[in-house]
Amino acid sequence: MPEPLLRLQGVKKSYPSPAGPVQAVRGVDLTLEAGERLALVGESGCGKSSLARLILRLADVDAGEIWFEGVNIIQMSDRALRPFRPRLQMVFQDPVAALNPRRTVFQAIEDPLRVHQRPDRAATVARLLAEVGLEAGLGQRYPHELSGGQKQRVGLARALALDPALLIADEPVSALDVSVRAQVINLLGAACRNRGLSLLFIGHDLAVVRHLADRIAVMHLGEIVELAPRARFWTGAAHPYAQALLAAVPATTPAEAAAKTPFVLQGDLPSAVAPPAGCSFHTRCPHAEPRCRTIPPPIVQLAADHWARCHLLTPGAGTPSLGSGGPAP
Amino acid sequence: MRRLGLGGWVGLSLVLAFVLIAIAAPWLYPGDPQDRVGRALIWPFEDPALPFGTDRLGRDLAAGIAHGTRVSLLVGFAAAAAAITIGVVVGSLAGYLGGLIDDALMRLTDTVQTIPGFVLALALVAVLGAGVGTVILAIAVSSWTGTARIVRAEVSSWRERDLVLACRAMGMGHGEILFRQILPNIAAPVIVLASVVVAVAILVESALSFLGFGDPSLISWGAMVAEGRGLLRRAWYVAAVPGAAIVVVVVAISLAGDALTRALDPRRG
Amino acid sequence: MSLLQIDQLSVRFGATMALDSLSLAIAAGETLALVGESGSGKSTAALAIAGLLSHQATVTGTIRFDGQALTDWRGVRQGGIAMVFQDAMSALNPVHRIGAQVVEALRLPRAEQRVAAARFLDQVGLPQPERLVDAYPHELSGGMRQRVGIAIAVAQNPRLLIADEPTTALDVTIQAQILALLRDLKARLGLSLLLVTHDLGVVAETADRVAVLYAGCLMELAPAAALFTSPHHPYTQGLLEARPPFGTQAPMLAELVEIPGQLPRLDPPPAGCRFAARCDRADQRCRAEQPVLRPIADTLVACHHA
Numbered sequence: 001m002p003e004p005l006l007r008l009q010g011v012k013k014s015y016p017s018p019a020g021p022v023q024a025v026r027g028v029d030l031t032l033e034a035g036e037r038l039a040l041v042g043e044s045g046c047g048k049s050s051l052a053r054l055i056l057r058l059a060d061v062d063a064g065e066i067w068f069e070g071v072n073i074i075q076m077s078d079r080a081l082r083p084f085r086p087r088l089q090m091v092f093q094d095p096v097a098a099l100n101p102r103r104t105v106f107q108a109i110e111d112p113l114r115v116h117q118r119p120d121r122a123a124t125v126a127r128l129l130a131e132v133g134l135e136a137g138l139g140q141r142y143p144h145e146l147s148g149g150q151k152q153r154v155g156l157a158r159a160l161a162l163d164p165a166l167l168i169a170d171e172p173v174s175a176l177d178v179s180v181r182a183q184v185i186n187l188l189g190a191a192c193r194n195r196g197l198s199l200l201f202i203g204h205d206l207a208v209v210r211h212l213a214d215r216i217a218v219m220h221l222g223e224i225v226e227l228a229p230r231a232r233f234w235t236g237a238a239h240p241y242a243q244a245l246l247a248a249v250p251a252t253t254p255a256e257a258a259a260k261t262p263f264v265l266q267g268d269l270p271s272a273v274a275p276p277a278g279c280s281f282h283t284r285c286p287h288a289e290p291r292c293r294t295i296p297p298p299i300v301q302l303a304a305d306h307w308a309r310c311h312l313l314t315p316g317a318g319t320p321s322l323g324s325g326g327p328a329p
Numbered sequence: 330m331r332r333l334g335l336g337g338w339v340g341l342s343l344v345l346a347f348v349l350i351a352i353a354a355p356w357l358y359p360g361d362p363q364d365r366v367g368r369a370l371i372w373p374f375e376d377p378a379l380p381f382g383t384d385r386l387g388r389d390l391a392a393g394i395a396h397g398t399r400v401s402l403l404v405g406f407a408a409a410a411a412a413i414t415i416g417v418v419v420g421s422l423a424g425y426l427g428g429l430i431d432d433a434l435m436r437l438t439d440t441v442q443t444i445p446g447f448v449l450a451l452a453l454v455a456v457l458g459a460g461v462g463t464v465i466l467a468i469a470v471s472s473w474t475g476t477a478r479i480v481r482a483e484v485s486s487w488r489e490r491d492l493v494l495a496c497r498a499m500g501m502g503h504g505e506i507l508f509r510q511i512l513p514n515i516a517a518p519v520i521v522l523a524s525v526v527v528a529v530a531i532l533v534e535s536a537l538s539f540l541g542f543g544d545p546s547l548i549s550w551g552a553m554v555a556e557g558r559g560l561l562r563r564a565w566y567v568a569a570v571p572g573a574a575i576v577v578v579v580v581a582i583s584l585a586g587d588a589l590t591r592a593l594d595p596r597r598g
Numbered sequence: 599m600s601l602l603q604i605d606q607l608s609v610r611f612g613a614t615m616a617l618d619s620l621s622l623a624i625a626a627g628e629t630l631a632l633v634g635e636s637g638s639g640k641s642t643a644a645l646a647i648a649g650l651l652s653h654q655a656t657v658t659g660t661i662r663f664d665g666q667a668l669t670d671w672r673g674v675r676q677g678g679i680a681m682v683f684q685d686a687m688s689a690l691n692p693v694h695r696i697g698a699q700v701v702e703a704l705r706l707p708r709a710e711q712r713v714a715a716a717r718f719l720d721q722v723g724l725p726q727p728e729r730l731v732d733a734y735p736h737e738l739s740g741g742m743r744q745r746v747g748i749a750i751a752v753a754q755n756p757r758l759l760i761a762d763e764p765t766t767a768l769d770v771t772i773q774a775q776i777l778a779l780l781r782d783l784k785a786r787l788g789l790s791l792l793l794v795t796h797d798l799g800v801v802a803e804t805a806d807r808v809a810v811l812y813a814g815c816l817m818e819l820a821p822a823a824a825l826f827t828s829p830h831h832p833y834t835q836g837l838l839e840a841r842p843p844f845g846t847q848a849p850m851l852a853e854l855v856e857i858p859g860q861l862p863r864l865d866p867p868p869a870g871c872r873f874a875a876r877c878d879r880a881d882q883r884c885r886a887e888q889p890v891l892r893p894i895a896d897t898l899v900a901c902h903h904a
Contacts, residue, residue, distance in 0.1 A: 043769035044740075056498050085500035098491035102513045112499035147860040148636070155495075162499065177635035177861070178796055179833075179876075182840035182854040189853075204770055211842035211854070248774040250799025252841065253826040257803045264778050265771040268739040 003070045005198050006032040006055065006166060011064035013047075013054055020273045024050040026222035027064070034165065037192055037199040039213035041206065041245065043269050047222040048202045052168045055200070056090055057081055069165070086116055086162030091188075093171035095151035099143040105129075105154050106139035112161045128157040132187055149180030156187060160195070167191070170202045185211060206249045210234060215305075218242045221272055221280040226308040238300075239308040241281045279311065287312055337588020343581035351398040358392035362548050366392075370564050384556055384567050394574050397550040400543075401531050401578065404464055408530040411469035413523050416476025417512070423477070424484030425507050435481065438474045446471035450533055454542045461544045464537055468530045476522050483515040517590045524586020528579040535575050550575050599665070601626045601790050602647065602758055607659035609642050609651065613865040616642040618814040619659070621891075624758065629784060629791040631805035631822070633798065633837075637861050639814040644760050644794045646671060648681045663758070680756035684763035686743035690735040697731030700749050718749040723779055741772035745779065752783065759783070762794045777803050798837065802826060810834050813862055813872035815888075820897035830894055830904040833857070833873045871902070879903045 008030040014021040024047045032038050040048045053059045055066060057073060066074050073084060089112075092098035099108055109128055113121045129136055132153040143151055152172060159167060169188060173181045185208060192199050192212075203209050209216060216233045218226040218241060226239040237243050244265040251257035267284045270276050276283050282292040292311055300313040333341070350357070365387040366379065373382040373390075381390035423434040441449075453467035487493065488511070496506045537543050538551030550571040557568030600623035609617040617639035624630045634640040645651050647661060651671045661668045663678055683689040691699060697715035706714055712731055719727035722745040735743055744764060751759055761780060765773035781804060784791050793804060801808055801822065808825045810818040810833065818831040829835045839855040859876040862868050871889050874880040883902050891898045 043771060053494070056494075058494050058497055082500045085498065088498070090495065090498050092491040092495060094491060098495050100492055100510050100514070103510075111496070111501070115499055115501045115505075149860065158495070158499075178798070178837055179635055179840060179857040180860070182842075182856045183858075185842065186854050186856060206770075207842040211852075244771055248770040250773075250777075250797065251802045252799065254802050254805070254822045255826070264774045266775070268741055268772070269769075 003067065004031040005034045005036075005069060006030075006200075007065075007067040008051075008055070009065040009067070011051070011054060011066060012062045013050055013059065014062060015050075017273065019271075022272045023222050023275060024272060025054065025061075026275070028219075028222075028224055030217060030224065030227075032166070032198055032200060034198055035196050036215065037201060037213045038215045038217060039201045039203060039209040040217050040219055041203060041209055042219035043204065045221075045269050045272060046219045047272070048219050049170055051219075052090065052170050052200065052202055055168065056088055086112070087165045088168070089159040089162060089164040089166075090168040090170065091152075091155050091159045091172045094175050095148065095155045096143070096175075098155050099151060101143055103142075104139065105134070105141050105143070105146070108143075108154055109139075109157045109161055112158060116162060118162075124161065125157075128161055131160065131191075132157045133183070147180070148176050149183055152176060152184050153187065156184070156191070160191060163195070164197065166198045166200065168200045168202070171204070172201075173208060174203070174205060181208075188212065206245065218245065221270060221275050223280060223309065225281065225310070228302075228306040228308075232303065232306050236302075236306075238302055238306075238313055239281075239310050240285045240287055240312075242308070244284075279309070333588045333592055336584045337592070340581045340584025340586075340588060343577060344585050347398055347402060347578055347581070350395050351402050354392075354395040354399055358389065358395050362392040362396040363388060370560075370567075372564070373566055373570070381570050382564075382566060384553075385560060385564075390553070390567065390570050393548050393553050394550070394571060396548050397553060397571065397574070398578075400461065400547050400549040401534060401575070404461065404468065404534040405527045405531040405578075405582075408465045408468035408472070408534075409523055409527040411465065412473040412526050412530070413476050413519065415469065415473035416522075417480050417519065419473070420477040420480025421484050421507055421512065424481040425488055425503070425511070427485065427488075431481070431485075434477070438477050441471070442474040444471070446529075447533060447536065450537065451540075451542065454537060459542055459544055461547065464534055464543065467537075468533050472526050472529060472533075476519065476526070479518050479522060480515060483518065484511055487511045487514060517594060520590045520593070521586050524582050524589075527586075528582045531575065531579060531582075600624060601628075601664060602792075603662040604643075604647070605660045605662075607643065607646060607661060608657070609639070609646055610656040611652075611654050615814050615864050615867045616655075617646070618867065620811075620816055622809055622816065622819060624790050624792060626757070626790055627784075627788055629793060629804055629806045631793045631795060631801040631808045632811060633795060633801055633808055634811035635796055635861065637813060637864065638811040640794045640796075640811050641762055642814075643811070644681070644762050644792065647758075647792070648679055648760055650681070677754070678756060679758045679760065680751035680754040682744075682747050682751050682759065682761040682764050684766050686740070686747040686767070687735065689747055690743060692735050694734075695731065696733050696735065696738070696746055700731075700746065700753050703750075703754050714753075718753045719746070721752060722746075722749045722783070723775075724749070739772075740768055741775060744768060744772075744776055748776075748779065748783070752787070756789065758790045758792060760792045760794070763796070764793075765800060766795070766797070773800070780804065798841065810837075813867065814864055815872050816891065816898075816900060817873065818897060818899050819891070824895070824897055830897055830899040831873075831901050832877045832879055832903070836876075871900075 008028050011025055011028045013025040014023045028051060042048050054061050061074050065072050068084060068088065073081060106125055109125045110121050113124055118124065126136055129139060134150060134153050173184050176184060189212060191197055201209065201212050213230060215229050217224050218239060220241050226242045237246055247263040251260055265284055270283050278294045279292045279297045282288040297309045297311045299307050299309055301307045301315050302313065366389045367383055367387050369383060369385050369387045371379055371383045373380060375382060379389055381394065383389060419434050423431040449471040450467035453470060454463055457463045492510065493506060496510055535551030538549040539555040543549050543552050553571035554568050560567050602624040605621050607617060607620045620643055632640045632643060646657060649670055651657065655671065657671045697712055700715040700718050701711050715731045716727040719730050724730055724742060724745050765776050768776060777800065780791060783789060795801060805822045808820055808822050809816055810831065812833050818834045825834065829838055836857040840857055842854060857876055862872060862875060870885040870887055874884040889900045889902050891900045894904060
């Protein structure tokens, strides 16, 4: 089997905090094939953004391996990593925080090209501006002179400048106005299609995720609790937490809202300093049994490409039913 | 530059005027300003050739002010440049690197800061002996801590931004991130602080000279005020003229610093 | 009679026209959603009703609450209207205990404060209210803080609750909890709810009627069901179409319908229809003449072409 573009194995990371170490990522295994678009979904504090930073080597893992294009990048020095940097780029949630207020649009997009000493930079920047739908004249503007959507286009152009193989997009549209969100989603989709780009999309808006991703990984408290291809996830999400996330998506019309079975997950995300024993979701799970509170759940293979970590599931059972309390499938 | 405002224009023009006076002093008032030019204690405007009058020894106060400008501005700007440089280097390293280096540098800053600046300067001058170089060094060593603190706070807040992550993800080196991406953004508070440090340095130099710790071979505003101290009842202008020069230059520098900060911000104007 | 009646309300900040001649009414027990993007004027309208506009604001028009004209745009309303804010963390005072903040406005004797605070915390579904009374805001999760924010509002015994983006800072599962709580409080206490939001999903879940604002102007005012099934204004249609489809088997990576362009500047606002520069139906008249609201079935629409 050929090596995938990106492979994570047992990745762990904790950060110090006054209350004790925050276990942000607690053993993640994941692969991403070339050209694939994978979405990582979960609530804030579930570790999805930490994981993105680990993959970009913006923070160092405590344990585990990260293989990118067949090379384990976690042991590499900054210098050795430099040739790999262009292959892995990121778009951030808040374009205001990710752009330098003292540098023009042109300078911002040129920065990565300059760092890697690429030739014909002015022409490349012009091409990138056109690709993200910005007029060439905007090159001399400063970020504060742009609208939110335009700033995010600059962020995308900067990330595409080095022609990456993998783009990590961390909530790239959630800070944007509704009427410009579609513009940026379309650009992201077009970049994936036209450049054969792999995408790791981090988001909580499942409607956007559904639009962009081939596979969905659901993260809860530093662990992936379910991994499913698109077609199976939307109709047969198996883990109670995945079902709760789906149920919490607001209806698209009042009629749909009226028809929906009300299902509201009670309580908050447990503390990542002291994650619950057993299944990390048992404190909020409507189906929790005694064993869920003590024994960590196994990975249950529901289909060749679909698994979930839950005591209540049976291998190969296809679309599971967890009885009443959950949303209608 | 449209946004300088009235205060800014006044401040910048005055600073420029003082710089011109400092440069032109040897031509305006050739010879030693300590030389006697007339009778003692001529009041200002009494003799049109001596607009600020003369002191107890018949020395021209206008010549003293002009030559004293050289010392004040030299000490002020040189000491501020040195203090800001130390402050920016210490603050950036502490804020950007964090961890143990941050702790060590900040404890050092705390230590220096607990010693009153003027006392530290006084002690250094007393130990190293009077002289312009010593005065500059003494002021610089005692006034970099404020800059270090502000720069550290600003750099560490910028360091947390996604901007720095984006730069690192593209493989940019730490030096370039710090100097090209972060520091230009904190120029504004540093310029404000620099103007304050220049003003304080001029005051400290005057105070040192007033106490007799200045360079004895050079005339300085502080020494002139000290000279006039004993004559306050009979001839108050001898102390007031150099005193006014100190006040005007300090106010002008802070107005100019404020205006420059506003003018250099791309988000305005 | 309407509980709240807004007539020709305009708010300017210097040269910027933040809100242009807004007229609408909220009936007792009704949920009205004020929908718009940043710069639409929705938050300005909410702040005007709550009496929380800043001193830079120039206000014209009238707001009547329960038949009485509100004249002070910057004074806190003395009863009847309470507000819930987007960012509960910054709306709470970090150095005061939760309990004291909940009952602060009631001026109760000290002995009764704890019990009253616990009762309001219980009313918004917070667990162990007696213990939470003594907690500080930073000890609570985002969802719990927003519940405290709602408890503070409910403690003022309002008849109209204004909620400004109450779930925007929250995760989806917590958003669902807060929306359920607002629906429940509304039913239990017979409140009217003015919900300010940019999220059409939140609107679909909670609103009876919807007012769509764009660049300071009311574009469409309609019953929620009608707005979602047959929107009349091109901007409303654009907003609804630009959402990634969720309920259907939509093809992946298909082009979403975009609303081209950016929001206009409002200092001063463009002549004619504010949406004309981004509208594919705009003609000469749209660019010259500002459309007035006119009824189509049970909807009010400000468009020359609707």
